[in-house]
Amino acid sequence: MAKEEVRKHFRLAELLREEISDLPPHDPFPGERALAERYGTSRVTIRQALALLQDDGQIYTVHGAGSFVAPPRMMKQMKLMSFTEEMKQRGFEAITQLLSATLVNPEDDITDEFIVVSEPSYRIERLRIAGQEPLSLEVTFITESNAPGLLKEDLTKSLYKILAFKYGQEITSADEHLTPMVLNGAESKLLKVPEGTAALRIQRTGYNVRGEDVERSLAIRQGSRWDFKYSVRN
Structure with a gap:
């Protein structure tokens, strides 16, 4: 050229x-x-x-x-933190809209294909908002034995803080799996973007200090709003 x-x-x-x-x-x-x-x-x-x-x-x-x-991108570093902490670090106040919160059992028909419910667990679906814009649609599963009575708590607050201070279940590490996807009609309506918009699907398993899994979650985030920054070393 x-x-x-x-x-x-x-x-x-x-x-x-x-x-x-x-x-x-x-x-x-x-x-x-x-x-x-x-x-x-x-x-x-x-x-x-x-x-x-x-x-x-x-x-x-x-x-x-x-x-x-495209709206300005949020930079997500590969460091374990909650959505609330991420937004605070960027100067935004995180707002959470609770969509549903129920106790599910192994025999229930769970449609979230990434999760296997082997004991009674809470299924919590929330919309995470920052800068007056919905940025993340999240479904979280927490076993009832790890957080009895969790549904009585204010689930619009940080789940990580509730788990740490109320139940002594501080999440200290996590495995994440990122997959590109496009939003369907229901997802795009909640995130207020056109249907078919590119997005990131983030599956996370969070562990406490003993290496026991405490939470399993799925977050769907607008692809145009996130960058991921990480270091690679040998």
């Missing part, structure tokens, strides 16, 4: 960044054809400029719907 062609799509990306700065998050962004006509350049150049914006997390694409303005 010629140097002038490279400079051209970088310059165009800068112009588009200025345009994006005036638009609210999740606003539709013009497609390749409209931008090519507006800037009088080829769709190849437009496509390259849009790819730069997507790599930088400034736009995101929903298959069949087009491109949209």
Whole structure:
């Protein structure tokens, strides 16, 4: 590729960044054809400029719907902390909406395929909000034997703090499994983004200091709102 062609799509990306700065998050962004006509350049150049914006997390694409303005990303470091702690570290107050909280048994028909209920457990579904925006849809399972009477607690507060201070079950380590996914209609409605939006599915098993698992959870987070930062060493 010629140097002038490279400079051209970088310059165009800068112009588009200025345009994006005036638009609210999740606003539709013009497609390749409209931008090519507006800037009088080829769709190849437009496509390259849009790819730069997507790599930088400034736009995101929903298959069949087009491109949209991405909200600022949250940076998640690979350090064990609750959602409440994550948001506090970033200067946001975390708000929790409790969607459901029930006691389930091994014989119950549990639809969360990642979990196997081998003894009575609490199933807690919550929507986590920060900066007036829903960022995470979470389902958490905690065995009744580890936290008897948990449903009487205020489950809009940090579960990690309740487990630590009320039940002596401090979660000191966890295994996580991250999987890309797209949101279905119910999930996208709760997270207030278009159906088919890219998301991250995070399965976590949290352990106490004795290595016993205390919680198993599934969090669905908007893919356009999170970066994951970690170090790799030999």
